[in-house]
Structure formats: C-alpha cells, structure tokens
Amino acid sequence: MNRSFGNLFCVDLSWWNRQTAWHTSIVVVLMLCVLSLRSDIVLAQDTLPVDDRRSKVFHIGIDHAPHRDAVDRGMRWLSSVQHTDGSWGSGAFRGSVAVTSSVMMAMLSAGNTSESGEYAQHVDRAVEFLIRAVQPSGLVRSDEAASHGPMYGHAFATTVLADLIGECRRKELPNVISRCYALMESSQNEQGGWRYRPERGDADISVTSAMLIALRAVADSGQQVDEQIVRRAVAYIESAQNDDGGFRYQLEAGAAARPRTAAALAAIMASGFSKTSSVDRGLKWLETHPVHLVDSDGYTLYGLSYAAQAYRLRGTDAFDAFRKDIFEPLMHLQKSDGSWSDPSCAEYGTSAAIIVLLMENSPSPLFAR
Secondary structure: OOOOHHHHOOOOHHHOOOHHHHHHHHHHHHHHHHHOOOOOOOOOOOEOOOOOHHHHHHHHHHOOOOOHHHHHHHHHHHHHOOOOOOOOOOHHHOOOHHHHHHHHHHHHHOOOOOOOOOOHHHHHHHHHHHHHOEOOOOOEOOOOHHHOOOHHHHHHHHHHHHHOOOOOOEOOHHHHHHHHHHHHHHHOOOOOOOOOOOOOOOOOHHHHHHHHHHHHHHHHOOOOOOHHHHHHHHHHHHHOEOOOOOEOOOOOOOOOOHHHHHHHHHHHHHHOOOOHHHHHHHHHHHHHOOOOOOOOOOOHHHHHHHHHHHHHHHOHHHHHHHHHHHHHHHHHOOOOOOOOOOOOOHHHHHHHHHHHHHHHHOOOHHHOO
16 A cells, blocks of 8 residues: 555544554453453553564564664664653753654664663653653744754654554553644644744745654554645645755745755655656756765755655665665764764764664655555
C-alpha cells in the first residue's frame, strides 16, 4: 500500500495499515487477562500494550551493513551525553526540544523504543522530557532561543512522539499528540505555512516542511488529520519552487538552496499530495546541486538528512546513488569519540548523521513509499 495522506483520508485512520500492530496488541491483551488471574502479579492500569516490531525489522536489515560500526559508536556517544532530565543538547542548544527529538529519531531508526532495544531507557527518559515540555496550549517547547523560536522543536517532537504510537506504554501519549496537532492546526497561516512562532504570521519553507512531515506522522499514528491543512501546506511549499526546480526560502522571489530544497522535497513526497512535475523538477535540481559535506553554510547534516528521506521515498535506484556518494565520506567525518560535529551542537550532528546512515533500513512508516 502507498502510505500517503492521499490514501489515509479514504479510510478510518485509527485502523490504517496497523494490522500487524493490532494483532500483536490483541495477543498481549489476552496474555494479560490470563496473567491477571494470578494473585502474585500486579498489572499496571495506566499503560498501553506495545509491540517490538521496530527492533526486529531494524536488525534484519542492519546487522551486516558496513556502516554498522559507525552507527554503534555514534549511539554509544549519544547515550553517554544525555542529561539527567532526559534531554540532549549542549551550548546554546542545551535542553533543546528540537535536538532531543532529533536524537530520539536516530534512536528509533536504530531499532529502539521506550520499551525495547539497547537504549530503551534513554528513549523513555526523553519521552518524559518531551511530555513535560508540552504547554497548556499544546506547544512543545523548552529553551529554544538558539533556534529563533519553538516551532522547529514542536514539529520534530510531534513527529517522534507520533512515531512511537503502538510502541510506547504511556497512556497519555495519544492525547499529547492530539494537542500537538491542534496547535499546528490553529497556527497555520492563510498561505498554508508556518514559521518560528505558534501564530498565523508569515511562513517559510523550512518550518513548513517540518510541519508537513509531522502531519504525516500524526496521520500514521491513527489520529484524524484535516486533509485541507495538508493540501494548503503542500501548495505553499510548491508555490516556493523556482523555475529551475529548486526551492526558495519564502514565497517572495529568491534563490534556491540545497538544504531547503531537500527538506521541501522530503515533505511534499511524504504527503502524497505533491505534483509529479514538482517532485521531478526538484529532484533533478538536487541531483545537479547536491548537498556537499564541505558546504560552509552550516546546514550540511540538516540537508543530508532530508535528502536521504527524499531519495528513499523516490526509490531504490535513487537512494543507491545517494548512498554511493555520501556514506563513505560521511563516516570519515566521524570523530574518535563516535560523534559528528555540527554548528548547532554535536548531539544534533551525530543524530542527523545516524539518521542518514540508517535511512535505508529505518522501520518508521514515515519513510515508506
């Protein structure tokens, strides 16, 4: 099945493509019913049944991959620098919702959840941090001063929390995701975009792309998403495409750039509502203007993580060509301690690099074609 918004809106989202998860959940519930007859077992009443398909699917594809050692070293470094409150980040990005969410996505990509995997405890502490960061308005924020505003973090947090549905026992998680989505719905501007703050002001391609991917994750989690919000977001992004195929920062005239073009493509391709011509022209531009590891604009790993998503959604041949050009030089940039540098902080750089290396094997429904 094509996992896209286009299909999601034709069915009851609470059942969409979750057959395996529900079958597993039913088995778990039956087992718990039997176990509850034993007087020496106390059942938690505030949890949900989970499955561990992510870990199983991940290890089938990654166990013998040549980049496995680089991923393992990066994961060990990330686990060693998590703060006691469950967050990640350093310097101006210490305790950042955006950085914490990015690290969580890397850990999920490596087959971990809050319930299973080598780094389950780290993921669980991060889930706690993000839930504590949810404001009464539904906005997920901490100290986001270094990132211009909280909406990047909100989009990333919504994405990773929604991606955990079915694999996290926290009963409050569906309600948290619903509140996150309501904030997104109420802050989309008339043009269809978002920017740094949760208000209907101006918009830009980077934040809107992150929001569109978050909407896809919310829909994948089984919650209802308004199709018109998605269509407006896609229309906004496609309106910022230049004649040469690249994407500019805002609707006003401007030059295209590699990272934002990669982000725009990943978002509209994940939506299922993009125009084939927009995708074809955008990918052609990105192929002739690839994100380089030596780029000095400070957005290299950000751009590469989105390019990896776009090429995986495009298909095997496209991703194979991307991997051939990027993986080896990317692994050469890994430091002796297992981290990767980034102008924001090493925690983000390391998580983005791991996401790139694991994109082909990621079990997340976000990257299913």
